[in-house]
Amino acid sequence: MTPVEPVPLDPPEATVVGVGADGWPGLPEASREVLRGAQVLIGGGRQLDLLPEECPGARIPWPSPLRPAVPGLLAEHRGSRIAVLASGDPMFYGIGRALAEVLGPDALRVLPHPSSVSYACARIGWPLEDTEVITLVGRPAARLAAALHDGRRLLVLSADATTPATVAALLRERGFGPSRMSVFEQLGSADEACTEGTAETWQHAPGDPLNVIAVACRRAPGTLRLGAVPGLPDAAYENDGQLTKRHIRAATLGALAPAPGELLWDIGGGSGSIAVEWMRGHPSCRAVSVERDPVRAERIARNADRLGVPALRVVTGRAPEALDRLPVPDAVFIGGGLTAPGLLDACWEALPAGGRLVANTVTLESEALLGAWHRRHGGDLVRLAVAHAVPVGGFTGWRQAMPVTQWSVTKPQPETPAPQDAGENQS
Structure with missing residues (x-):
């Protein structure tokens, strides 16, 4: 059988080349060839300084801020052979994304290098x-x-030389002081070094700015245990009593899905608490918490920071x-605020088809509205009741919390009009 010759791809608009801390000596020949032949070399100043004189292309350092400058810089040099330098694997928290x-994957060629994570x-x-x-x-x-859970292994990509001390302080504050830390500097280069200790x-003292931190998580005795699913202990939250309690919160997040x-x-x-645990469900989940009381709004921000979701957006109003x-x-x-005029209408209008709405209430007036x-x-209308065991004299009895009425619904797709009969007079 005659082998089929591969169809050559169009030349890419840009080639991004991963470079390690060892610079030019650590690059494979394919990457060196691209860099030698590039007419334009774009990268960070440290990366550009790693290239030898045999790479004659014009060297252009990234401006700051970097991300908004990418489209204009590529457009300015369109038609030239462009090579972009990246640290390690360009598609792993790198410029490749x-x-x-900007260019589309078909116009981009990527030559990766082992990432610092692989080295660590x-x-x-x-x-x-x-x-x-x-x-x-930048975060x-x-x-x-x-991400702090007893026995978990973490690799932290540092912003600079001060990051290890910042991480150690955070681990202590969150009750993970016994965690083992290993700070790897200049991984893959002749100057590679490692510093170890506990948080x-x-x-x-701060070392090399090019470092990665390995953290073997260990929770200190007495530290509140926080799980990975909705329903964190109520004690995890700073609150003034305005808190969706643990069991109701878990049921609510289950309905929000x-x-x-x-x-x-x-x-x-x-x-x-609902927004915080929504965002803890996955690193890419986002939330906006709307609270009219400015004191509570500030408290929400502190809870979000404490529980690892500082990107939670808080709107006071x-x-x-x-x-x-x-x-x-x-x-x-x-x-809260279900009976505010127009609130349910505004939320329903804002939801796209397939969006979910969940509302909780403990008052008869709001319950009537949800009904x-x-x-x-349609949707599900349920009543959630939780009772806690409490002392009754020398015995134990149940103390019933206020029941919560919950309505959950998925907004349906808009109805499409039925097609007219082909034989019908449409004049």
């Missing part, structure tokens, strides 16, 4: 598939808190007016 979004796992002997990776490059350190005793990348409107945020210009939600939770909406739109 932005280039693929090789050095410490951790299986990469069992290790969670969190980047703190708040508080997001690390959501509670970490006093090392968060999925990766989705956006929640949490209306009447209170302590922010009264709904439905505060809902104007918010991004379209995938789901809406109403935990009316249930008759109109």
